[in-house]
Amino acid sequence: MTAYSSTVDTQLGPFTAVTTASGAVLASGWTARIDDLLPVIHKSLRPSAVAPRADLGDVTKAIVAYHEGDLTAIDAIEVHQTGGEFLLHAWDILRTVPAGKPTTYMDYAALSGRPAAIRAAAMACARNAAALFVPCHRITRTGGGMGGFRWGIEIKRQLLAHES
Structure with missing residues (x-):
């Protein structure tokens, strides 16, 4: 599976998200390094490749909106994680x-x-x-x-x- 990543500059520093092709977040955090994120994705969901994108659509919009004060902007974003x-x-x-x-x-x-x-x-x-x-x-x-x-x-x- 190929995933996509994008980094947004925020008031708290760079924020990077890794998403599926459909836009579900696999991993995210305040880093500019994709290598900080890939290891925390469950093995069964870990992508075989990650392609950078300038924008991840709704995910990027939510990141920007949240950091600009719309604290509910993140609520509708789909997330894929797995575990027990x-x-x-x-x-x-x-x-x-x-x-x-x-x-x-x-x-x-x-x-x-x-x-x-x-x-x-x-x-x-x-x-x-x-x-x-x-x-x-x-x-x-x-x-x-x-x-x-x-x-x-x-x-x-x-x-x-x-x-x-």
């Missing part, structure tokens, strides 16, 4: 956490149907390949600590400030 039943459900739940209303890992575990599985909920965030479109940055530690984020704590802090 819990991971798939947990990623779906992440997409329901509203901008400006971050939740804790503990509450996220409960929303995902497994209140005692706080570490599993954190792992779902860590394994999320489609940053921004599956907004794992909206999950924080109890007491307001940032927790981890693949693209750095400062990016996470700025995203949460942008959404508040």
